[in-house]
Amino acid sequence: MNKTLLDQQAIQRAISRMCHEIIESAKGTTDLVLAGIKTNGIFIAQRIAEKIAQIENVKIPVIELDISDFRDDMRKTSNNFTIAKNLNNLKVVIVDDVLFTGRTVRAALDCILTNYRPQKIALAVLVDRGHRELPIRADFVGKNIPTSFNERVEVQLSEIDNQDLIQIVSD
Numbered sequence: 001m002n003k004t005l006l007d008q009q010a011i012q013r014a015i016s017r018m019c020h021e022i023i024e025s026a027k028g029t030t031d032l033v034l035a036g037i038k039t040n041g042i043f044i045a046q047r048i049a050e051k052i053a054q055i056e057n058v059k060i061p062v063i064e065l066d067i068s069d070f071r072d073d074m075r076k077t078s079n080n081f082t083i084a085k086n087l088n089n090l091k092v093v094i095v096d097d098v099l100f101t102g103r104t105v106r107a108a109l110d111c112i113l114t115n116y117r118p119q120k121i122a123l124a125v126l127v128d129r130g131h132r133e134l135p136i137r138a139d140f141v142g143k144n145i146p147t148s149f150n151e152r153v154e155v156q157l158s159e160i161d162n163q164d165l166i167q168i169v170s171d
């Protein structure tokens with residue numbers, strides 16, 4: 001059974017609100033960088049950057065975080081990763097589609113802090129589905145969606161799925 005939670009308009013509105021919150025919290029856009037977690041987080045980071053460009057008339061840099069080497073519950077396959085920008089002294093907002101146990105974000109923090117010393121790191125997620133296993137929380141949340149552990153939040157984004165839709169999928 002699938003239950004639609006956010007349609008295209010609701011996703012746009014949530015991202016729009018998060019943009020205003022991000023700008024307000026950072027007191028503008030100076031030194032702001034968005035770090036999208038591969039893959040969906042990058043699309044959402046790009047959407048946030050586009051919206052902030054509309055609101056503030058400023059282009060915020062978007063970088064990609066590929067954290068597959070940093071997960072504590074996945075086997076290391078290699079040690080090479082690159083962050084295509086020096087993040088020292090910048091205000092980094094990590095962006096992902098769904099926040100669950102927090103292990104991916106923990107890995108993203110490791111990935112950044114191994115190499116750089118940002119002024120500040122914040123977290124923006126489109127969906128917080130609960131069930132944290134680490135002391136991590138999001139600063140900017142599109143929608144809190146309480147789930148059971150075995151449910152899954154399906155995130156369809158027009159960049160890959162040719163429509164925007166978020167729904168809970170259970171067997």
Ligand code: 5GP
Nearest residue numbers: 097098099100101102103104152153154155
């Ligand atoms: P965590 O590391 O917090 O347990 O899980 C978050 C990562 O796994 C995110 O990158 C997210 O894309 C993915 N993820 C975890 N749960 C879900 C879910 O219910 N739906 C989707 N679409 N992704 C999830």
Ligand code: MG
Nearest residue numbers: 038039040041
């Ligand atoms: Mg993901």
